Amino acid sequence: MSGRTVLIVEDDVTLSRVLADNFAHEQYVVHTAADGESGLHAARRLKPDLIVLDIMLPYINGYEVCRLLRRDGLEMPILMLTAKSLENDIVLGLDVGADDYVTKPFSIRELLARAAALLRRSNGHVGVKRFGEFTLDLSSHKLLRDGREVVLTPKEFAVLALLARKPGRAFTREQILQSVWGDALFVTVRSVDRCITTLRKKIEANPREPRFIRTVREIGYRLEESWEL
16 A cells, blocks of 8 residues: 555544554555544645544534535545444444444554455546546536536536436435535525435436436435446
């Protein structure tokens, strides 16, 4: 993993130092942040290869940090650290975009192994997803069709990026609404439906019979598994 960058967002000074030392020993370039706000700014600025993110943080908790990064289209693997072992807490972390989690107390060797596995799965293609004649570049916020840009609104891009993270998985309208629109006032799930409609018009040959963005009855939407990473 020589040369890979990792951002550790952890408010426990001792644990942060232990994690930093162990990642450095494995030849990672290590950055640290001690609260959610500074961690969010660091992630946006540095765009590290991996983020190790505690859930219980000052100012902004780890769930919100993760949600905001995914809303921004940042696709680096995120490994969450949590003192909570309840299934609902773990599911919430995965729902907002985390790729894996480790429950405290944990083995450093296990954490390093999971981090390495996440990076192997990313395989150097973090931020780029392809389907058919399309390329979705999450870093530059562009959708290309055969090399030509398809102009999307920020909300259209955010919805497409969210669905692209988990091809084949059904997202509820409420999940999409919370991830993309957050706590905006006067916004309902109808905004999700309208956004999907305009997005389909831009990427589907026949929006009435969509090939890529499929409706899941009584639930929401999914992106077909035919997407290639």
